[in-house]
Amino acid sequence: MLPYATLLHLDKKGATPLYVQLSEQLGQLIRAGTLSAGQRLPGTRLLANQLAINRQTVVAAYDDLLAQGWLDSRTGSGTFVADHMPTVTPLSFNELERTRPKATPVQVEQPGYAFETRTYLTRPALGSPAGLRFDDGLPDARLAPLDELSRAYRSYFRWGNPQAHFGYNDTKGNSLLREQLSAHLNETRGLRTTSANILITRGSIMGIHLTSQVLLRPGDVVVTGETTWTGATMNARQAGAQLLTVPVDVHGLNVDALADLCARQPIRMVYVTPHHHYPTTVTMRADRRIRLLQLAEHYRFAILEDDYDYDFHYLGRPILPLASADPQGMVVYVGSLTKSVAPAFRVGYVVGPTALIDEMARLRRIIDRQGDPALEFAIGQLFQSGEMKRHFRKAIRTYEARRDHLCRLLTSELYDQIQFTKPDGGLAIWATFNQDIDLEAIAERTGRAGLYLSSGLVHNLPGQLLNSTRMGFASSTEAELEQAVVLLKSLM
Structure with missing residues (x-):
């Protein structure tokens, strides 16, 4: 008789039903060769007593494995591991301990097969930052x-x-x-x-x-x-x-x-x-x-x-x-x-x-x-x-006012540190910071203070540092833009 109480570890407080945990862990023991083809499993009452769980939980787990084809039920004889299971060399005790199901399952990070990682796909995904922000040029969902x-x-x-x-x-x-x-x-x-x-x-x-x-x-x-x-x-x-x-x-x-x-x-x-x-x-x-x-x-x-x-x-x-x-x-x-x-x-x-x-x-x-x-x-x-x-007309008036307001704020508060040209349209301005300003460090600092500002690194040309970024204005009210510029100035 295998030491099922040691091999199986059920989390009675977990979100996953106990019968599902039991079914999965018994399946792992079969795949690992610990339970071999044709091997008889303990009766439901006996296994329930060993694991200190309800007998119906074991019945449900066995039924699940029977439906999946991992087990066979033989009238008058009991429940067995299906005969068609391939022969697997049982693991040593140390290997068994390392692979024994844990209370908290470990997420598999790497597949067991090779695949190509495309480095050009590794780019930060554009999000909709909360709080104060100079985003990439997003609309105001409130409008x-x-x-x-x-x-x-x-x-x-x-x-x-x-x-x-x-x-x-x-x-x-x-x-x-x-x-x-x-x-x-x-x-x-x-x-x-x-x-x-x-x-x-x-x-x-x-x-x-x-x-x-x-x-x-x-x-x-x-x-x-x-x-x-x-x-x-x-x-x-x-x-x-x-x-x-x-x-x-x-x-x-x-x-x-x-x-x-x-x-x-x-x-x-x-x-x-x-x-x-x-x-x-x-x-x-x-x-x-x-x-x-x-x-x-x-x-x-x-x-x-x-x-x-x-x-x-x-x-x-x-x-x-x-x-x-x-x-x-x-x-x-x-x-x-x-x-x-x-x-x-x-x-x-x-x-x-x-x-x-x-x-x-x-x-x-x-x-x-x-x-x-x-x-x-x-x-x-x-x-x-x-x-x-009607929405377009309203949004155009609102976004134009916000563009003008941000341009005035940048001109009055940061005229000696940021250069830009007022855009004819769109939802962001293209701002170039003085070369003695570390834009990446500024972006990290503003982020910690609750203001989103892109570092602009994604826009750099190969071998060049533009030190520029997009400063979206459309998604923020004029009051929010004022707060953002005041905070940016204080951190610069």
């Missing part, structure tokens, strides 16, 4: 039309055919949202789309991923600005592409440098954020936009235009996207509503030629069968009712 969205969301559950509402839906996204979004993009951005040109995604990052997977093959060359969004570069690398960069100045991507690259080697795709370049917020000049489209048509490369915060522009009418002046279908236009409503609502979109959208929808099906039909329907309702337009 989002949550009551209206909630009513529209509930209507999805009350109206229509439940079989249609709660079954599988179109992989391209909810038809109402695609129709409304097509009309919105045509009106505000000068696009010429129908719903067939639009694929709804879970944020712009999914649109960039699908574009990269469909268009890129290992060895293809992708060009970005020297400063750019790592979410895009990670997707390009994941597709096996080679990354090249060109300078970005106060007028956006340097298209002359891009032309030189095109003359020397084939380019498959160029990734740009022309409206508010990420992270520096500069707007690409009109002549450069025209030149970029000409280069794409001549050299036959795709342009991936990420227009992540087009709706928030404060200096008159914003410059129209590249996609609005693209008769040849060279531009894949990606956008997001997460900046318009709140990051938790994962709704983005890809706009492109119908053949490309169809292929992306086929790929999306094996990644994420469909989006969130109820949420997409609700946001489509807000577009249809005009609520989204």
Whole structure:
């Protein structure tokens, strides 16, 4: 008879039911060879007495192992380890002690097989910091039309055919949202789309991923600005592409440098954020936009235009996207509503030629069968009712006032330590700290004091220290911005 009271350790105060603990630990003893194939287990009453537990707990554990095929029950003889179990060399006493189930299970950290760790995927995930913050440029969820969205969301559950509402839906996204979004993009951005040109995604990052997977093959060359969004570069690398960069100045991507690259080697795709370049917020000049489209048509490369915060522009009418002046279908236009409503609502979109959208929808099906039909329907309702337009107007006025207020505060309080240019749009300013200021140390110090400030290290060029960071203003009230600047000044 094995010393079951020693081999088994049940936590009677733990959250896991005792019969589950007993079943799992007996299974471990079988897999370790301590209990061999065909070996008879003690009767339920005897084992219950040894472990000082209820007999029904042992019965439930045995039943569980019988159902899984680990045990066999032989009428009149008892319960045995199944005969089909492979022969395992029993562990020595010392090995048995090391592997004996502990009261607190140890989490397995490394698998028993090899896999590749992709270092380019190791980047800090963008969060929504609590308290005072200069974030990456996030919207203020307090301004989002949550009551209206909630009513529209509930209507999805009350109206229509439940079989249609709660079954599988179109992989391209909810038809109402695609129709409304097509009309919105045509009106505000000068696009010429129908719903067939639009694929709804879970944020712009999914649109960039699908574009990269469909268009890129290992060895293809992708060009970005020297400063750019790592979410895009990670997707390009994941597709096996080679990354090249060109300078970005106060007028956006340097298209002359891009032309030189095109003359020397084939380019498959160029990734740009022309409206508010990420992270520096500069707007690409009109002549450069025209030149970029000409280069794409001549050299036959795709342009991936990420227009992540087009709706928030404060200096008159914003410059129209590249996609609005693209008769040849060279531009894949990606956008997001997460900046318009709140990051938790994962709704983005890809706009492109119908053949490309169809292929992306086929790929999306094996990644994420469909989006969130109820949420997409609700946001489509807000577009249809005009609520989204009202929200945009309100948010633009509020964010412009906050931008101006932060710029005044930085100018008056930190004029000799921080340089910046007031952005024409977007939700953050690009701030450069004096070179004698250790921005990383400042970020650590402000974090301990309750103020989030990015160190900006993720934006550094290879071998260079920009000493710059994005200081988001949209998610904070004017009073909160004042408190944040006062605290930052005191810590600097």
